[in-house]
Amino acid sequence: MPSKDERIMMGNEAMGRGLVECGCEFFAAYPGTPSSEILTAAVGFAKETEAKMHLEWSVNEKVAYEASLAASYTGKRSAVAMKQVGLNVAADPFMRSAYLGTKGGFVLIAADDPGPHSSQTEQDSRFFARFAKIPVFDPACPAEAKAMIRQAFELSEKYEIPVMLRPTTRVCHARQNVSCDQPDSLNRAPYFEKNPGRWIATPQFIPELHRLLNEKIEKIAEEDAYRPRCFTGDKSKKEFSIIASGVAFAHAYDLLDDLGLSGKVDLYQVTLPYPLHKDFIEQIRSQYEKILVIEETYPVIETQLLDLRVQGRRTGLIPNRGELTPDVVQKALEQFLDVPPADTAPPAAVKGKRPSLCAGCPHRAAYYAIKTTFPRGIFPSDIGCYTLGMNFGAIDTCHCMGACISQGTGFYFAYAGEENPPAIVVSIGDSTFFHAGIPGLINAVFQKARFILVILDNATTAMTGNQPTPQVGIRADGSLGNPVLIPDILKACGVRFIRECDPYDMDALSSRLREADRYCRSEEGGIAVIISRHPCLLDRSAAGTQLVLAVEITEDCTGCEECLNEFECPALTADKAAGRVVIDENLCVGCGVCVSVCPMGAIVAREK
Amino acid sequence: MNHIKQQIIVSGVGGQGVVFATRLLAEAAMEAGLNVLTSEDHGMAMRGGTVVSHVKVGAFRSPLIRRGQADVGLFLNRENLSVHRGLMKGAGRIFVNTDLPGEYLHCDATGLAKDAGAVVAANLVLLGYAVRTGGLFCTAKQAENVIMRISSPRQLELNLKAFRRGTGDRHEM
Ligand code: SF4
Numbered sequence: 143m144p145s146k147d148e149r150i151m152m153g154n155e156a157m158g159r160g161l162v163e164c165g166c167e168f169f170a171a172y173p174g175t176p177s178s179e180i181l182t183a184a185v186g187f188a189k190e191t192e193a194k195m196h197l198e199w200s201v202n203e204k205v206a207y208e209a210s211l212a213a214s215y216t217g218k219r220s221a222v223a224m225k226q227v228g229l230n231v232a233a234d235p236f237m238r239s240a241y242l243g244t245k246g247g248f249v250l251i252a253a254d255d256p257g258p259h260s261s262q263t264e265q266d267s268r269f270f271a272r273f274a275k276i277p278v279f280d281p282a283c284p285a286e287a288k289a290m291i292r293q294a295f296e297l298s299e300k301y302e303i304p305v306m307l308r309p310t311t312r313v314c315h316a317r318q319n320v321s322c323d324q325p326d327s328l329n330r331a332p333y334f335e336k337n338p339g340r341w342i343a344t345p346q347f348i349p350e351l352h353r354l355l356n357e358k359i360e361k362i363a364e365e366d367a368y369r370p371r372c373f374t375g376d377k378s379k380k381e382f383s384i385i386a387s388g389v390a391f392a393h394a395y396d397l398l399d400d401l402g403l404s405g406k407v408d409l410y411q412v413t414l415p416y417p418l419h420k421d422f423i424e425q426i427r428s429q430y431e432k433i434l435v436i437e438e439t440y441p442v443i444e445t446q447l448l449d450l451r452v453q454g455r456r457t458g459l460i461p462n463r464g465e466l467t468p469d470v471v472q473k474a475l476e477q478f479l480d481v482p483p484a485d486t487a488p489p490a491a492v493k494g495k496r497p498s499l500c501a502g503c504p505h506r507a508a509y510y511a512i513k514t515t516f517p518r519g520i521f522p523s524d525i526g527c528y529t530l531g532m533n534f535g536a537i538d539t540c541h542c543m544g545a546c547i548s549q550g551t552g553f554y555f556a557y558a559g560e561e562n563p564p565a566i567v568v569s570i571g572d573s574t575f576f577h578a579g580i581p582g583l584i585n586a587v588f589q590k591a592r593f594i595l596v597i598l599d600n601a602t603t604a605m606t607g608n609q610p611t612p613q614v615g616i617r618a619d620g621s622l623g624n625p626v627l628i629p630d631i632l633k634a635c636g637v638r639f640i641r642e643c644d645p646y647d648m649d650a651l652s653s654r655l656r657e658a659d660r661y662c663r664s665e666e667g668g669i670a671v672i673i674s675r676h677p678c679l680l681d682r683s684a685a686g687t688q689l690v691l692a693v694e695i696t697e698d699c700t701g702c703e704e705c706l707n708e709f710e711c712p713a714l715t716a717d718k719a720a721g722r723v724v725i726d727e728n729l730c731v732g733c734g735v736c737v738s739v740c741p742m743g744a745i746v747a748r749e750k
Numbered sequence: 751m752n753h754i755k756q757q758i759i760v761s762g763v764g765g766q767g768v769v770f771a772t773r774l775l776a777e778a779a780m781e782a783g784l785n786v787l788t789s790e791d792h793g794m795a796m797r798g799g800t801v802v803s804h805v806k807v808g809a810f811r812s813p814l815i816r817r818g819q820a821d822v823g824l825f826l827n828r829e830n831l832s833v834h835r836g837l838m839k840g841a842g843r844i845f846v847n848t849d850l851p852g853e854y855l856h857c858d859a860t861g862l863a864k865d866a867g868a869v870v871a872a873n874l875v876l877l878g879y880a881v882r883t884g885g886l887f888c889t890a891k892q893a894e895n896v897i898m899r900i901s902s903p904r905q906l907e908l909n910l911k912a913f914r915r916g917t918g919d920r921h922e923m
């Protein structure tokens with residue numbers, strides 16, 4: 143293979159590469175599994191190819207969407223990426239952008255997570271696209287995801303409409319050999335053409351914009367380039383057709399091969415599930431008696447076919463929740479094609495080790511201090527690594543980004559009239575606080591709510607791969623930004639009680655917490671904020687600077703397992719035979735925090 | 751055109767190098783002029799949970815291996831057999847990092863890796879061992895080329911040494 147540039151790439155990297163190759167000049171994102179690596183990859187490829195591109199980790203998805211959309215108004219190609227629930231945050235600009243349209247190609251990557259593997263819902267963004275009347279591509283593999291970026295830009299520019307690319311976790315995280323090209327040099331000078339009827343679009347302009355939007359969607363549904371691809375059978379099962387999209391199509395393709403049925407039944411791959419190609423709908427209804435639709439996660443193609451003979455989610459042949467793994471697709475195919483089941487062995491119970499906070503994680507220390515200081519407390523929390531605090535009973539709620547602060551207000555007023563109300567201790571990560579915590583805090587202060595807010599400041603977005611937060615002041619491409627400091631924000635939001643503490647010193651944190659509680663209950667009290675500050679240990683440079691102690695468990699250990707159940711450091715494990723707990727030297731980072739957890743004083747630390 | 755088709759799983763826990771072993775297999779497939787698709791569990795897996803990766807070499811479209819379909823299984827610890835053995839074909843070849851005998855091929859990869867310089871290289875020892883038995887689609891030469899290409903300079907010597915412990919090639923750099 144001489145000059146061909148082929149590389150093994152993760153789906154997310156392939157999409158990042160695709161954006162760079164298409165001459166995209168503005169790309170904003172907010173990290174969230176499974177989409178996080180797209181922007182990081184684009185940063186790398188833009189450097190490699192010397193492409194001129196603004197790349198940013200925006201503070202949240204709504205901001206990312208709006209910024210990117212404005213760049214498109216100037217005629218440049220722009221893009222935005224997020225996970226599916228991020229699109230809920232960006233729903234406001236998203237819905238309206240369909241009406242107003244775009245100028246330069248505008249691509250939204252919304253990564254879905256059927257299963258879900260690491261999300262609070264398994265919603266289908268293609269459904270959202272249909273709701274918004276925005277076309278959506280559904281790739282089956284990394285190489286296809288990259289190729290669809292180009293198709294999406296072209297479609298977007300032809301109709302001046304935002305276009306969504308909806309990969310799923312399996313596409314984002316799969317790796318494949320993908321070929322690379324040099325970036326297009328579009329060299330478009332920015333030109334924003336003022337047009338109040340369109341870019342301001344007060345209600346009187348909306349009916350006309352809506353008419354135009356409908357017309358665009360009608361025309362796109364007639365574009366033969368997006369007609370589903372047919373892998374034709376030999377007519378031995380000519381009344382059957384299987385219609386699939388995304389990775390479910392890939393599973394179906396491999397399965398038909400395994401079952402010895404490839405080339406026997408007509409298999410269609412839908413690459414543009416919305417709007418579904420008009421003639422295709424007619425063709426399917428007239429040509430086949432038996433029709434199966436396989437798609438993740440909601441019935442988007444199925445409902446557009448408008449045919450009661452269609453089998454799928456409505457008929458229960460495809461389960462109405464969960465990921466369509468090859469095993470699930472196999473069962474559906476066997477039933478649909480009426481072939482005997484290949485094997486009936488139940489799937490192995492996949493029960494691995496449950497994930498937990500890292501050894502030495504500062505969040506664990508903070509949580510242990512919170513729950514032991516307030517045994518009766520209510521602990522609203524939020525989304526991030528720190529949600530793992532649920533393993534040892536240190537958090538009580540987790541809803542959506544930033545919700546914990548508003549929940550603190552709700553809990554406070556619900557208990558406000560009671561005698562001796564419980565302490566309410568809200569915990570939120572630094573990145574989540576920037577993302578959506580601030581309006582909730584302003585509201586809490588304004589409404590005179592009283593609770594303790596602990597900001598778990600580990601100077602990063604650890605959950606999704608350690609992207610820097612605005613406070614750190616480093617931008618996506620590594621250049622310096624203007625740092626925005628959390629204490630400054632707190633003051634500006636009207637918070638009068640602000641303390642900082644390193645959670646490794648649990649006694650100090652505990653006394654700060656009691657002080658905060660007294661403040662909340664005092665006459666002049668309000669919101670008390672404690673910034674629990676210690677860097678994430680996955681940040682190698684920070685981890686390297688911290689003191690490493692030699693930690694041991696002495697003969698005094700009675701095997702009560704308090705340290706395992708209430709603290710759960712992965713470096714502590716039960717030696718059942720010996721009836722005691724031991725430290726796994728390979729995992730222990732020597733933070734020494736567990737010393738104050740053991741009621742027997744059996745854990746001892748000394749300086750190395 | 752090469753018609754090799756092989757489905758491989760790599761099973762372990764976070765920190766055992768499942769991801770690197772998977773990448774190595776993928777690059778080796780490309781080196782051999784074959785199409786390849788891999789996938790692995792992400793997210794919380796990196797916080798110490800069980801990890802399994804799927805490697806499909808040849809003309810496949812789906813990145814996942816169905817139950818009972820893997821031709822080769824590389825188990826970086828023996829405990830994971832109870833979790834991931836179900837992915838293996840009846841006639842599939844299983845390689846386990848352990849010194850305990852069982853219904854599988856095994857070698858004490860951790861011990862050999864420690865010997866070669868660091869326990870973290872057990873993944874490469876096991877890979878080398880699987881290559882030696884002829885169980886994998888690639889040759890030792892192809893695998894070594896890839897190790898040289900993708901290892902960080904700091905890890906290169908250790909990786910090669912560990913791989914050669916696995917292949918039984920005592921000739922070290
Ligand atoms: S180390 Fe302490 S807390 Fe842990 S089991 Fe032993 S006595 Fe109990």
Ligand code: SF4
Pocket residue numbers: 501502693711712713714725729730731732733734735736737
């Ligand atoms: S010192 Fe204790 S808490 Fe810290 S990592 Fe080691 S075992 Fe875990």
